[in-house]
Amino acid sequence: MSIEKIVLDTNALIQMLNRKSPYHHILQKIVRGEISLCVSNEIIFEYSEVIANHTQKSVAETVIAFILNNPATIKINDYVRWNIITSDPDDNKFVDCAIWANALFLVSDDNHLRVLKKKTPPLVQLKTLQEYHEHLKKKK
Secondary structure (H helix, E strand, O other): OOEEEEEOOOOHHHHHHHHOOOOHHHHHHHHOOOOOEEEEHHHHHHHHHHHHHHOOOOOOHHHHHHHOOEEEOEEOOOOOOOOOOOOOOHHHHHHHHHHHOOOOOOEEOOOHHHHHHHOOOOOOEEEEEHHHHHHHHHHH
């Protein structure tokens, strides 16, 4: 059985950090290498910046070090930008990474990304954090 590849929007990752979060188990699966997290340099930079703003710089450094050193992490370096998200172009980094990594899902609650559900054929499957949580529960 192959490991599922996903891209996490920054806000989804932030919600997983708290141990009391109903989504923390997803982060634990990433830690154990049961899920491959796909990232690009742009995503790592945003993760670092936002986590530091929401918590502490040391927490951001620890999370980023883990992601970069986890053998299950898939780092996407060179890719073409698709520019699919016009309402918030900054979100394209997540879509582009998901496409180039051939990720199963892009996990995000960002409304700007909902346009992905209307693309035919879909370039990437969008799941909200709750939908992904339910997907993982069904796999047990």
